[in-house]
Amino acid sequence: MATDIREIDTGTGFDRFARGWHCLGLAEDFRDGRPHAVDAFGTRLVVFADAGGELRVLDGYCRHMGADLGAGTLRDGRVACPFHGWQWDGGTGRCAVVPYAKRTPKLARTRTWHNAEINGQLLVWHDHEQDPPPPDLLPPAIDGFAEGRWSEWAWRSELITGSHCREIVDNNVDMAHFFYIHHAYPTYFKNVLDGQTATQLMHSKAREDIFGDSPYYHPDSLLRSEATYFGPAYMINWLHNDLGDGTTIEVVLTNAHYPVTQDSFVLQWGVAVAALPGAGPGQTRALARAFSAKFSEGFLEDVEVWRHKTRIDNPLLTEEDGPVYQQRRWYEQFYLDKSEVTADMTARYESEIDVRHARREWDAEIQRNLLERR
Template sequence: MVTDANAFSDDVRQIDGGTNPTRFARGWHCLGLAKTFHDGRPHQIDAFGTSLVVFESADGTLNTLDAYCRHMGGNLAQGTIKGDGIACPFHDWRWGGDGKCLNIPYSRRVPRTARTQAWPTLERNGLVFIWNDPRRRPPPESVDIPVLDAYGSSEWTDWSWNSLLVEGTNCRELIDNVVDMAHFFYVHLVKPTFFKNVFEKHVASQFMSATGRPDIELDSNYGQEGLLMESSATYYGPAYMVNGQTLASGGAASEGLLINCHYPVTPNSFVLQWGAIAKKNEGMSDDEASAMATQFADSLGDAFMQDVEIWRNKTRVDNPLLCEEDGPVYQLRRWYEQFYVDEDDIVPEMVNRFEFEVDLHTAQSKWDVEMTANMAAAKQAPAGV
């Protein structure tokens, strides 16, 4: 018996899964804390479908090269830093940070063609970045990484930092969160009260106010009704977000700067990194302030784990079916596309200023009904259930 004669109707929406891009995003990508690389050792980074080596030359400059020696393929990340260069463990060829071979200890001269790929490297705000461009063009000044005045200030802590390899999904899933208002309620368990996006040139911003949900248990206390959150998050390019965030609850407030960044390993995997610095409240000791920064970073990490669980089990959708309150998903993806085409192929709709504020009246009224029902059901539930 046929239970639904319309099950295979032409009106049924089909998912277009598309394909992952065949190139990696053009732009600055954060590799992590700079102090990690200032230790006198070479570091291997698997990124952009290849392997890189990051090392500190004698003058303290961080450099990034392709990891595999152009001579016979030795892995420079297994080599030794010698002066301003890195020596291959196979035949001791010495490579400078600009990609030129500096010396071949057993040879009379260095071949004129002895060059390897050098990656533009930037150290800023206690972090290290490398520039990727499939056409190997240098980074323009207009897409520089902003200086964070808070970093290095006596009023703020140092970074608390974490990272995670996310496999089985493309990093576009992470970018979609910029406009995804509704998932904050269902995945991250806070209720947005204001949500706006602004895109312009290489920058995409999300402005959000939110409250805690009184129907969610938080530790031993029932609900997080008193929680107030103000968030201003901006992507500078395709992979580096700075998120200023203020949390207030019970008459106390804390202010932090959170970093959300990633770099692709393959078209279907990426390294997700996050960290935070916190502003020291009056009378707060350094240890207390550092604990607050760690708490900020941990809360961001907990949120990411909720997202990662979704990403690992969802499918790619190039043609999402949207309602009015879903926000400018397609506009964000057009903005994001600028990093996957040559600069000469960027069109105005990718970079022109675009603003959109989500109308939250319907969502909030329906959420209030849902939360009230949840709390009533919880009160009626037998103890221990």
């Protein structure tokens, strides 16, 4: 019997959801005069705009008889249950009106969820200890977004089943998958873990065997990427696209997710392009949609892998695979009580991968692929 076989440890999984800010979608999509049901964190939420236009998030099931408030209506800025008409205030969580009753029960109160709008998106705070969010943990505003210096978001979302959302966070340190999934190869790759942030710094070039026939391909093009997770579920990725002809297009990508159950999550990504000299808003929006379509191809290839892979808690790594275990240790802090978070989970850690060997092998593979087509 062989004793040197590497067995896969699938682990025990998480028994709670991550503490932190989670993006539910574009804020304006919830301001259409009706309540919206959102399945998240193993339960159902209801999102709606109150009479003043402020977005509110409540538990989604009515405390009277358990009906779905997302199937209700809005009355005077409150969400009215479709079953018996009880009206729930989004700011206090209290039932303000029971239309057919002389008195509203004193105990008629539901849970309100802390939320915030940033970068045109609605974020909701989850904490299994039920503490409010510290002010310094809200993800930052994208410079110039509120002032209109970027296009509107080209937005996509995808429900992923059969996988935990840790899978997408692992990608932050996964240098090699960019060649096989995203059809580029890194020329520089570094990770920095620090406190509640996890950053990926990368320079990459498009694969000539994949994109060489495109009129937009240039051998001297370079993508300079700075991507940071602000907490466990919300990433901002600043992308500087040097086209090889002296032109640089500035793109920002938000890569966000929220858990539905312990083995499913909603992945969302949005692309915005900085205003270009001489280009009107329509041209900039079209460019954002084009970038989004290209990024979406890669995301959906990731999704296809996740849907068929197994959970693995003991991945077998090479030195070019990046600090997977260190980042997972960083990620673990969001699933523990705050009193249980240890210093090694939040301490600053830097790792730069030597990509020279990988580049030589990938260059050779690209040249073989090109020769086979001639």
